[in-house]
Amino acid sequence: MTEFDHVYEAGQGPWTLLLLHGTGGDENDLVPLGRQLAPGANLLSPRGKVLENGTTLRFFRRLAVGQLDIPDLIARTDELADWVGGMAEANSFDPAKVVAIGLSNGANIAVSLLFRHPGLLSGAALLRPMLPYEPDPDLDLTGTSVLVAAGGRDPYVPSSESITLGKTLEEKNADMTIHLNPEAGHGLTEGDLVETSRWLTDLIDG
Numbered sequence: 773m774t775e776f777d778h779v780y781e782a783g784q785g786p787w788t789l790l791l792l793h794g795t796g797g798d799e800n801d802l803v804p805l806g807r808q809l810a811p812g813a814n815l816l817s818p819r820g821k822v823l824e825n826g827t828t829l830r831f832f833r834r835l836a837v838g839q840l841d842i843p844d845l846i847a848r849t850d851e852l853a854d855w856v857g858g859m860a861e862a863n864s865f866d867p868a869k870v871v872a873i874g875l876s877n878g879a880n881i882a883v884s885l886l887f888r889h890p891g892l893l894s895g896a897a898l899l900r901p902m903l904p905y906e907p908d909p910d911l912d913l914t915g916t917s918v919l920v921a922a923g924g925r926d927p928y929v930p931s932s933e934s935i936t937l938g939k940t941l942e943e944k945n946a947d948m949t950i951h952l953n954p955e956a957g958h959g960l961t962e963g964d965l966v967e968t969s970r971w972l973t974d975l976i977d978g
Contacts, residue, residue: 774851776818779803780863785812787976788865790856790893792878793820794900796828802873805965809873809972814865818855820877821848831881837928840880840904849884853892871975872896873968876929876958880904883937886918886946887911895975897921897968900958902929903937913946919971920948921964923956 779799789810791802799819806815820831822844832848833841860867872893874882879901885892887907895917918941922934931952942948951967 774855774858776821776852776855778816778818778859780817780859781807781815782863782865783810783812783814785810785814785976786866787812787869787871788814788816788860790870790872790882791815791817792831792872792874792882793817793829794876794878795824795830797875797878798829802875802878806873808965809969810976813976814863816856816859816865816870818852830877832877838902842905845881845884845904846888849881849888852881853885853889856892867892869894869976871972873899873972874901875899875960876901886913886916886941890916895919895972897971898934898937899960899964899968900926900929900934901937902933903940907940907944911944913941913944915947917947917971917975918949919951919968921951921960921967922953923958923961924952924954925956926958928958 789806793801799817820829822830832845872882879898882896897919899921920938922931938950
Protein backbone atom coordinates (compact mmCIF):
# COMPACT_ATOMS: atom_id res chain seq x y z
CA MET A 773 0.00 0.00 0.00
CA THR A 774 1.20 3.47 -0.84
CA GLU A 775 1.79 5.72 2.18
CA PHE A 776 0.71 9.23 3.11
CA ASP A 777 1.87 11.21 6.10
CA HIS A 778 -1.36 11.46 8.03
CA VAL A 779 -3.29 11.86 11.26
CA TYR A 780 -5.59 9.07 12.35
CA GLU A 781 -7.76 9.43 15.43
CA ALA A 782 -10.04 6.55 16.34
CA GLY A 783 -13.58 7.41 17.42
CA GLN A 784 -16.38 5.50 19.04
CA GLY A 785 -18.86 5.38 16.16
CA PRO A 786 -18.96 3.50 12.86
CA TRP A 787 -18.27 6.51 10.64
CA THR A 788 -14.92 7.81 9.37
CA LEU A 789 -14.29 11.34 8.10
CA LEU A 790 -11.67 11.60 5.35
CA LEU A 791 -10.32 15.12 5.83
CA LEU A 792 -8.72 16.63 2.72
CA HIS A 793 -6.96 19.95 3.30
CA GLY A 794 -6.73 22.90 0.92
CA THR A 795 -3.68 24.34 -0.82
CA GLY A 796 -1.03 25.26 1.71
CA GLY A 797 -2.59 23.19 4.48
CA ASP A 798 -1.44 19.92 5.97
CA GLU A 799 -2.78 16.86 7.73
CA ASN A 800 -3.49 18.79 10.92
CA ASP A 801 -5.61 21.59 9.42
CA LEU A 802 -9.07 20.02 9.35
CA VAL A 803 -8.78 17.73 12.39
CA PRO A 804 -10.40 20.26 14.78
CA LEU A 805 -13.20 20.83 12.27
CA GLY A 806 -13.72 17.09 11.88
CA ARG A 807 -13.92 16.60 15.63
CA GLN A 808 -16.39 19.48 15.89
CA LEU A 809 -18.58 18.15 13.06
CA ALA A 810 -18.64 14.52 14.20
CA PRO A 811 -17.36 14.02 17.77
CA GLY A 812 -17.76 10.24 17.63
CA ALA A 813 -16.25 9.60 14.19
CA ASN A 814 -12.85 8.24 13.25
CA LEU A 815 -10.75 10.97 11.65
CA LEU A 816 -8.39 10.18 8.77
CA SER A 817 -6.44 13.15 7.47
CA PRO A 818 -3.69 12.65 4.86
CA ARG A 819 -1.12 15.20 3.78
CA GLY A 820 -0.97 16.08 0.10
CA LYS A 821 2.27 14.97 -1.53
CA VAL A 822 2.74 17.71 -4.12
CA LEU A 823 4.97 20.66 -3.27
CA GLU A 824 4.12 23.81 -5.21
CA ASN A 825 6.93 26.38 -5.36
CA GLY A 826 8.90 24.17 -3.00
CA THR A 827 6.79 24.90 0.08
CA THR A 828 3.05 24.72 -0.57
CA LEU A 829 1.38 21.34 -0.08
CA ARG A 830 -1.32 20.14 -2.48
CA PHE A 831 -2.90 16.82 -3.37
CA PHE A 832 -2.14 17.17 -7.10
CA ARG A 833 -0.38 19.50 -9.49
CA ARG A 834 -1.89 22.45 -11.28
CA LEU A 835 -0.62 24.35 -14.32
CA ALA A 836 -1.93 27.69 -13.03
CA VAL A 837 -4.68 28.92 -10.73
CA GLY A 838 -7.84 27.24 -11.96
CA GLN A 839 -5.93 25.08 -14.47
CA LEU A 840 -5.51 21.56 -13.13
CA ASP A 841 -3.01 18.93 -14.26
CA ILE A 842 -5.64 16.30 -15.03
CA PRO A 843 -3.33 13.31 -15.65
CA ASP A 844 -1.63 13.99 -12.33
CA LEU A 845 -4.99 14.42 -10.59
CA ILE A 846 -6.21 11.08 -11.94
CA ALA A 847 -3.05 9.23 -10.89
CA ARG A 848 -3.10 10.72 -7.41
CA THR A 849 -6.84 10.06 -7.06
CA ASP A 850 -6.23 6.36 -7.66
CA GLU A 851 -3.30 6.39 -5.22
CA LEU A 852 -5.45 8.03 -2.54
CA ALA A 853 -8.32 5.58 -3.09
CA ASP A 854 -5.95 2.65 -2.68
CA TRP A 855 -4.57 4.14 0.52
CA VAL A 856 -8.01 4.75 2.03
CA GLY A 857 -8.93 1.13 1.39
CA GLY A 858 -5.72 -0.04 3.00
CA MET A 859 -6.23 2.21 6.02
CA ALA A 860 -9.75 0.82 6.51
CA GLU A 861 -8.31 -2.68 6.64
CA ALA A 862 -5.38 -1.73 8.86
CA ASN A 863 -7.52 0.21 11.35
CA SER A 864 -10.65 -1.96 11.15
CA PHE A 865 -13.02 0.86 10.26
CA ASP A 866 -16.03 0.28 8.03
CA PRO A 867 -15.07 1.08 4.40
CA ALA A 868 -18.75 1.57 3.61
CA LYS A 869 -19.07 4.47 6.05
CA VAL A 870 -16.40 6.92 4.85
CA VAL A 871 -17.35 10.56 4.29
CA ALA A 872 -14.97 13.08 2.74
CA ILE A 873 -14.71 16.66 3.97
CA GLY A 874 -12.66 18.47 1.33
CA LEU A 875 -11.60 22.11 1.11
CA SER A 876 -10.60 23.70 -2.21
CA ASN A 877 -7.78 21.50 -3.57
CA GLY A 878 -8.93 18.76 -1.20
CA ALA A 879 -12.51 19.16 -2.43
CA ASN A 880 -11.37 18.71 -6.02
CA ILE A 881 -9.60 15.42 -5.34
CA ALA A 882 -12.72 14.33 -3.42
CA VAL A 883 -14.73 15.05 -6.59
CA SER A 884 -12.27 12.91 -8.52
CA LEU A 885 -12.72 10.10 -5.97
CA LEU A 886 -16.48 10.27 -6.57
CA PHE A 887 -15.95 10.15 -10.33
CA ARG A 888 -13.35 7.38 -10.47
CA HIS A 889 -14.19 5.27 -7.41
CA PRO A 890 -17.95 5.43 -6.86
CA GLY A 891 -18.82 3.56 -3.70
CA LEU A 892 -15.58 4.49 -1.92
CA LEU A 893 -17.35 7.43 -0.26
CA SER A 894 -20.79 7.33 1.33
CA GLY A 895 -20.83 11.09 1.06
CA ALA A 896 -18.68 14.15 0.46
CA ALA A 897 -18.82 17.73 1.67
CA LEU A 898 -17.16 19.72 -1.09
CA LEU A 899 -16.17 23.15 0.18
CA ARG A 900 -15.27 25.58 -2.65
CA PRO A 901 -14.94 22.90 -5.35
CA MET A 902 -14.87 23.04 -9.13
CA LEU A 903 -15.66 20.53 -11.87
CA PRO A 904 -12.16 19.18 -12.58
CA TYR A 905 -13.15 17.09 -15.61
CA GLU A 906 -16.24 15.46 -17.05
CA PRO A 907 -17.20 12.16 -15.40
CA ASP A 908 -17.75 8.89 -17.21
CA PRO A 909 -21.14 8.94 -18.97
CA ASP A 910 -22.14 5.75 -17.15
CA LEU A 911 -21.28 7.03 -13.65
CA ASP A 912 -24.08 6.35 -11.18
CA LEU A 913 -23.86 7.94 -7.72
CA THR A 914 -27.21 6.69 -6.45
CA GLY A 915 -27.08 6.51 -2.67
CA THR A 916 -24.17 8.98 -2.36
CA SER A 917 -24.89 12.18 -0.44
CA VAL A 918 -23.01 15.31 -1.57
CA LEU A 919 -22.86 18.88 -0.27
CA VAL A 920 -21.40 21.64 -2.44
CA ALA A 921 -20.63 24.89 -0.61
CA ALA A 922 -19.82 27.86 -2.84
CA GLY A 923 -18.91 31.49 -2.21
CA GLY A 924 -20.42 34.17 -4.43
CA ARG A 925 -17.29 36.34 -4.13
CA ASP A 926 -14.73 33.55 -4.37
CA PRO A 927 -11.77 34.94 -6.40
CA TYR A 928 -10.32 31.48 -7.10
CA VAL A 929 -13.37 29.34 -7.85
CA PRO A 930 -16.33 31.25 -9.35
CA SER A 931 -19.52 30.09 -7.70
CA SER A 932 -20.88 29.26 -11.16
CA GLU A 933 -18.23 26.51 -11.44
CA SER A 934 -19.29 25.00 -8.11
CA ILE A 935 -22.94 25.14 -9.17
CA THR A 936 -22.08 23.43 -12.47
CA LEU A 937 -20.37 20.67 -10.50
CA GLY A 938 -23.45 20.30 -8.31
CA LYS A 939 -25.69 19.95 -11.34
CA THR A 940 -23.33 17.39 -12.87
CA LEU A 941 -23.39 15.31 -9.69
CA GLU A 942 -27.17 15.58 -9.53
CA GLU A 943 -27.37 14.29 -13.10
CA LYS A 944 -25.37 11.28 -11.91
CA ASN A 945 -28.06 10.60 -9.26
CA ALA A 946 -26.15 11.91 -6.23
CA ASP A 947 -28.32 13.14 -3.36
CA MET A 948 -27.33 16.79 -3.76
CA THR A 949 -27.36 19.78 -1.42
CA ILE A 950 -26.02 23.07 -2.76
CA HIS A 951 -25.20 25.90 -0.36
CA LEU A 952 -24.36 29.26 -1.93
CA ASN A 953 -23.36 32.23 0.22
CA PRO A 954 -23.44 35.24 -2.15
CA GLU A 955 -21.20 37.31 0.13
CA ALA A 956 -18.56 34.65 0.91
CA GLY A 957 -15.10 34.46 -0.61
CA HIS A 958 -12.81 31.42 -0.77
CA GLY A 959 -12.56 31.12 3.01
CA LEU A 960 -15.16 29.24 5.00
CA THR A 961 -17.86 31.14 6.84
CA GLU A 962 -19.94 30.30 9.89
CA GLY A 963 -22.81 29.61 7.50
CA ASP A 964 -20.71 27.02 5.67
CA LEU A 965 -19.95 25.26 8.94
CA VAL A 966 -23.58 25.28 10.05
CA GLU A 967 -24.72 23.87 6.70
CA THR A 968 -21.98 21.22 6.70
CA SER A 969 -22.87 20.19 10.24
CA ARG A 970 -26.55 19.92 9.34
CA TRP A 971 -25.79 17.91 6.20
CA LEU A 972 -23.40 15.56 8.00
CA THR A 973 -25.77 14.99 10.91
CA ASP A 974 -28.55 14.06 8.48
CA LEU A 975 -26.20 11.62 6.74
CA ILE A 976 -24.73 9.79 9.72
CA ASP A 977 -27.88 9.82 11.87
CA GLY A 978 -30.30 9.15 9.04
